[in-house]
Amino acid sequence: DAKTTQPPSMDCAEGRAANLPCNHSTISGNEYVYWYRQIHSQGPQYIIHGLKNNETNEMASLIITEDRKSSTLILPHATLRDTAVYYCIVRERNDMRFGAGTRLTVKP
Amino acid sequence: GAVVSQHPSWVICKSGTSVKIECRSLDFQATTMFWYRQFPKQSLMLMATSNEGSKATYEQGVEKDKFLINHASLTLSTLTVTSAHPEDSSFYICTPDRGDSGGYTFGSGTRLTVV
Numbered sequence: 001d002a003k004t005t006q007p008p009s010m011d012c013a014e015g016r017a018a019n020l021p022c023n024h025s026t027i028s029g030n031e032y033v034y035w036y037r038q039i040h041s042q043g044p045q046y047i048i049h050g051l052k053n054n055e056t057n058e059m060a061s062l063i064i065t066e067d068r069k070s071s072t073l074i075l076p077h078a079t080l081r082d083t084a085v086y087y088c089i090v091r092e093r094n095d096m097r098f099g100a101g102t103r104l105t106v107k108p
Numbered sequence: 109g110a111v112v113s114q115h116p117s118w119v120i121c122k123s124g125t126s127v128k129i130e131c132r133s134l135d136f137q138a139t140t141m142f143w144y145r146q147f148p149k150q151s152l153m154l155m156a157t158s159n160e161g162s163k164a165t166y167e168q169g170v171e172k173d174k175f176l177i178n179h180a181s182l183t184l185s186t187l188t189v190t191s192a193h194p195e196d197s198s199f200y201i202c203t204p205d206r207g208d209s210g211g212y213t214f215g216s217g218t219r220l221t222v223v
Contacts, residue, residue, distance in 0.1 A: 032209055041219070043114070043201050044152065046211030087151070094205050095142050096212055098152040 003027065003090045009103045012082075018075040020102050022088030025069040032091050033064060035073045037084040038101070044087065047073065078106045110136040114202055114215030121192055121222055129187045129218045131202035138204030141185035142212075143177065146199040157205075158185045192222040 005023040012018040024033060032051050036044040048055055048062045050071070055062045061074040075082055087101040111134040121127050131141055139160045144152040156172075158164040158179035166172045174196075176188040185204075189196055203214040 034211060036211075038152075041199070041217070043203075043214035043217045046213065049209070049211055051209075091209075094140065094207075095154055095157060096203070097154055098144075100151050 003097075004088045004099050006086075006088055006099060006102045008100065009105070011105050011107055012075075012078045014080060014106050014108050015077055018073075018078040018082065018104055018106070020073040020075075020086050020088075020104065021070065022072070023070045024088070024090045027068050027090050033062070033068075033071050034089045034091055034096065035060070035062065036087045036089065036096075036098075037082075038087070039081075039084045044098075047086075078104075080106050080108065082106050110134075110138075110204055110206065110213040112202065112204060112213050112215045114218055116218055117216060118219040119221070121220070123193055123222055124191055126188055126190045127192055127220060129189070129200055129202075129220075131185045131187070131204075131215050133183050133204040136204060136206070137182035138185070139182060139207070140205035141179060142203050142205065143175075143185075143187050144201045144203075146201065146217075152201060155200075156187075158187075160185075189220065192220070194222045196220065197222045 034049040035047040038044045050062045064071045085101040113132040115130045141158045143155045146152045156166045158177045160179045164177035179185040201217045203212045
């Protein structure tokens with residue numbers, strides 16, 4: 001079973017920031033938080049990951065709360081191509097176990 | 109990230125036949141490969157973990173005799189769906205284990221339709 005909870009769906013206006021929340025209240029000290037997204041009929045795409053510090057790359061920013069029980073993925077300027085299902089995963093052992101994710105719809 | 113090639117991207121087969129799906133790690137020696145399947149409108153479910161040179165480990169509820177996994181080299185893992193039935197129709201996806209904390213690169217997936 002996935003160790004994360006995400007809202008099933010969200011909408012975002014094109015050009016605005018998309019903030020996707022994730023709860024992982026049972027995360028343990030050495031577990032990372034990963035974010036992937038899946039565009040229809042494609043394999044998942046890695047976005048970003050972090051342990052306890054906030055992270056930023058060319059795709060997104062990851063904000064992890066100090067107690068590590070939740071995190072937020074931020075897409076700073078969402079485009080229509082960012083419409084996808086976004087998965088927040090707490091890594092157990094070596095494998096990635098996916099929850100239901102959040103379906104983000106970016107609207108013009 | 110790693111470069112992963114999955115083949116075929118889609119396949120249609122008749123009930124009772126077998127289908128082989130290949131997953132190649134093109135720039136990375138993968139001792140472990142993860143296989144997932146995804147039914148329509150559902151999330152990815154881990155099916156099995158293939159290990160180079162040894163037997164694969166299967167998740168609960170996945171029939172090892174039906175989903176044969178071979179990981180004969182560090183760059184190739186194959187999943188064979190034997191005696192396929194319409195309920196096996198799904199999207200099958202692989203990813204090699206990097207062995208570190210980095211993000212995984214997934215194959216582009218294989219859409220299997222059994223008629």
